[in-house]
Amino acid sequence: MNPKVRKSERLIGVLLGLIIPGILMSVQGQSVVMLPVITRDNALVLEVSKNKDVEMIYYGPKLPSSGEYGNISEAYSQATDYTGLYNSAYTPSGTRNLLEPAITVTHADGNNSLALKYVGSKTTRLSDDVSLLSIRLHDPVYDFEVMLHYKSYYQENVIEQWSVIEHHEKGNVVLHKFASANVYLSNQGGYWLRQYYGDWAKEMQPEVSKLTHGIKTLDSKLGTRADLFQPPSFMISLGERPSTEDQGEVMLGSIEWSGNFRFDLEVDPRDNLRIIAGMNNYASAYSLKPGEVFCTPPFISVFSDKGKGEASRNLQAWARKFKLVDGEGSRLTLLNNWESTYFDFNEAKLDTLLRDARKLGVDLFLLDDGWFGNKYPRNDDHAGLGDWQANRKKLPDGIASLVKEAGEGSVKFGIWMEPEMVNPRSVLYHQHPGWVIKQPQRPEYYFRNQLVLDLSNPKVQDFVYGVVDTVLTKNPGIVYLKWDCNSVIYNAYSPYLKNQSHLYIDYVRGLYKVLERLRTRYPDLPMMLCSGGGGRVDYGALRYFTEFWPSDDTDPLERIYIQWEYSYFYPAVASCNHVTSWGKEPLKYRTDVAMMGKLGLDINVSKLSDSDLKFCQNAVKTYASIKGIIWHGDQYRLSDPFTHDVASIMYVNGAKTAAVVFNYLVNNRYDRGGKFPVVFRGLDPLKHYRIYEINLYPGQDSSLYSGKIFSGAFLMQIGYNPKVNAGRSSVVLKVEEVS
Numbered sequence: 001m002n003p004k005v006r007k008s009e010r011l012i013g014v015l016l017g018l019i020i021p022g023i024l025m026s027v028q029g030q031s032v033v034m035l036p037v038i039t040r041d042n043a044l045v046l047e048v049s050k051n052k053d054v055e056m057i058y059y060g061p062k063l064p065s066s067g068e069y070g071n072i073s074e075a076y077s078q079a080t081d082y083t084g085l086y087n088s089a090y091t092p093s094g095t096r097n098l099l100e101p102a103i104t105v106t107h108a109d110g111n112n113s114l115a116l117k118y119v120g121s122k123t124t125r126l127s128d129d130v131s132l133l134s135i136r137l138h139d140p141v142y143d144f145e146v147m148l149h150y151k152s153y154y155q156e157n158v159i160e161q162w163s164v165i166e167h168h169e170k171g172n173v174v175l176h177k178f179a180s181a182n183v184y185l186s187n188q189g190g191y192w193l194r195q196y197y198g199d200w201a202k203e204m205q206p207e208v209s210k211l212t213h214g215i216k217t218l219d220s221k222l223g224t225r226a227d228l229f230q231p232p233s234f235m236i237s238l239g240e241r242p243s244t245e246d247q248g249e250v251m252l253g254s255i256e257w258s259g260n261f262r263f264d265l266e267v268d269p270r271d272n273l274r275i276i277a278g279m280n281n282y283a284s285a286y287s288l289k290p291g292e293v294f295c296t297p298p299f300i301s302v303f304s305d306k307g308k309g310e311a312s313r314n315l316q317a318w319a320r321k322f323k324l325v326d327g328e329g330s331r332l333t334l335l336n337n338w339e340s341t342y343f344d345f346n347e348a349k350l351d352t353l354l355r356d357a358r359k360l361g362v363d364l365f366l367l368d369d370g371w372f373g374n375k376y377p378r379n380d381d382h383a384g385l386g387d388w389q390a391n392r393k394k395l396p397d398g399i400a401s402l403v404k405e406a407g408e409g410s411v412k413f414g415i416w417m418e419p420e421m422v423n424p425r426s427v428l429y430h431q432h433p434g435w436v437i438k439q440p441q442r443p444e445y446y447f448r449n450q451l452v453l454d455l456s457n458p459k460v461q462d463f464v465y466g467v468v469d470t471v472l473t474k475n476p477g478i479v480y481l482k483w484d485c486n487s488v489i490y491n492a493y494s495p496y497l498k499n500q501s502h503l504y505i506d507y508v509r510g511l512y513k514v515l516e517r518l519r520t521r522y523p524d525l526p527m528m529l530c531s532g533g534g535g536r537v538d539y540g541a542l543r544y545f546t547e548f549w550p551s552d553d554t555d556p557l558e559r560i561y562i563q564w565e566y567s568y569f570y571p572a573v574a575s576c577n578h579v580t581s582w583g584k585e586p587l588k589y590r591t592d593v594a595m596m597g598k599l600g601l602d603i604n605v606s607k608l609s610d611s612d613l614k615f616c617q618n619a620v621k622t623y624a625s626i627k628g629i630i631w632h633g634d635q636y637r638l639s640d641p642f643t644h645d646v647a648s649i650m651y652v653n654g655a656k657t658a659a660v661v662f663n664y665l666v667n668n669r670y671d672r673g674g675k676f677p678v679v680f681r682g683l684d685p686l687k688h689y690r691i692y693e694i695n696l697y698p699g700q701d702s703s704l705y706s707g708k709i710f711s712g713a714f715l716m717q718i719g720y721n722p723k724v725n726a727g728r729s730s731v732v733l734k735v736e737e738v739s
Helices: 003-016 066-071 308-323 347-360 398-408 427-431 458-474 500-521 556-566 587-594 610-632 712-717
Strands: 023-027 030-038 042-048 054-061 103-106 117-125 130-138 144-153 158-167 173-185 191-197 205-210 214-219 233-238 249-255 261-267 273-279 286-288 299-304 334-336 364-367 412-417 478-483 527-529 576-579 598-601 634-639 646-652 658-665 688-694 709-711 730-737
Touching (some): 030 066, 030 130, 054 173, 054 299, 158 308, 191 261, 249 273, 249 308, 308 634, 334 347, 347 364, 364 398, 364 478, 398 458, 458 478, 556 587, 587 658, 610 658, 709 712
Parallel strands (some): 334 364, 334 598, 412 478, 576 598
Antiparallel strands (some): 030 042, 103 173, 158 299, 173 273, 173 286, 191 233, 214 261, 233 249, 249 299, 261 273, 646 658, 688 709
16 A cells, blocks of 8 residues: 555544545555545445445444455455345446345436446545545446435444435436435344334334345335334344344444335345335436436434444434534423313413413423414314414413513423414415315325325425414514424325425425524524424434424333333433323322433423422422433433333433433332342443432432442442332432542
8 A cells, every 4th residue: 555545544544533535455466446434433334346336345343454444355255246236335226236226217218227337536524523425426328427425423433324316318317216325234143123113102112023035124105294103213233133232233224304214124145234225215206307416315324333222322422413403402391281271271271381380490381282273263183273373262462472471480482383284174275275285186185184285385385484483573482392293195296296206205305495494593492393293203304403202102101112212313302201191100200201301291280289299399400400411411221121120221421420310110010120230331430429319209218228339330230229119110310429
């Protein structure tokens, strides 16, 4: 190797860990261009073959010397790859490929073949932590090209991949498939998929299976609320068995897209795993004009050889730092009126709830569904959506008087809206029937008695932006917005679009345009992403939101499992968790579970006993003292509720000087409970810590040896028993360094 190249590689790749594009190496006497994407612990390595194909040859722990990546290809037998494209970095179809493609096109002349050859690459250094590798591929026959982008986040070990497609042919080209990423993994032991399924109030139900030869497809075809049945995230463990929290090689994957997605996982004839990830091409063949740019959404991957716990902590840190709005900032605790009133409220009732919010000590009062509509009042979910004017009967003085009342009592005010949707019983529906997604000659079919507005239409985008902007402009005291989305797309048809196969893609693009405008005008506004629960939880939408609503199921026992699985992909600061009347567990249990994220309360304060009210008031104060650790600390899952009687989750601050440990009884058969200590993680073994039980119910004393000092080594090798049992079903511990 050229010594100047070696020196540059050492300085940039080792000290800063940035991407080194186009490293020229000599392999078996031939010059080979290597394109390694390097993070703190890992490497994704691409290689340009002698016939200019770009191949992915490695994704795993990085080698001490990047010069050895050139030896990877010769370590694997090439005899059974009939195509030479099994490990293509972006597999085209129609030429010699025999496996699932990343891209399929019909050229302007009707030809369906595509070959993508390496033209060149460059690296853009975006910061000391972030670099972007761009690789240009071009078809030697047609004026058609794809740019592959690999954005690496060095400290967080996260890589984003996406493609940009463009052509200059003499007519439109039809894109039939258009993946964001084409990942290639190799392991002799096999591949274990952890995927998720669900429905309303049943989000994030995990399933684990070993991948076999052929294709496993995970996808969504719902249009909006696309994650209702299946979220756009998954895990792949490499080896003889699934990874644990602390052991094994694992890759977490997710797509930054709020519409239909598709993941194809194919174990190829050589026993390697090919992952094709991106927007779903279902009913979405896209006609691309000459010179028009088609950009796919980023696919996120994070690799760890130390188990899924480390992978998730890296992904959480990345999300806080780079993706969420104000991800490293603060959040507002709140009281929501929904379970106290549902649609049945007036100004007097809300004034009482505002006083209850002050009494509890929360930051914010959130007014939920039912405040709007006059000709078609929103007294249930059959009417009013689309008519975003305050209901004069319920609120004769409008929203403004409530905002003023809240401010005078030192409580902030937030509001619920569902601006993408419309009820047939609304003024908007009757005035603008051409703004609604529906087949013109078929019966209307409703999801929650509503239809979807056509956000592919710029006029509808302006309307949706305008109604939100008007509410916020006329009521500048509103400091929080809950954005809901309760319907999927039935009878997909846009009166605006000439090409109906563009609808599913252009809808999401239209939504993002609206959210981009709102974020530009209101850059600091806290916004909750809700979709009838977790029907839209993805990083495509979350780049515009501060937080999300995981599920309408607020039963605390169920929420432990739901929040556990979400936490592999999203940090606690983004998860809105409310105390409600759901479930049979006591108030303390419900509150403790809600504390593992952004705390909210959705309870009827007037019906609380004096002791319950006192507990809630104290809990809000306790939460204020530990929320920084929960929101911004490293999360460790200590005891799995799927396999143990006690669930334990720990949050440790960056300095390892303080931690919070939540413990819950999840199985009380035969008086099971905390018979064994819980082994802690993430502490400094050389530090010493004192442990206290916190968030106790009034009049309750802790049975723990509170205040005793332990070394970090003891707590991480022997552990600590929180003594969880039927009488102590929820135990919260504060761990503090003793100097």
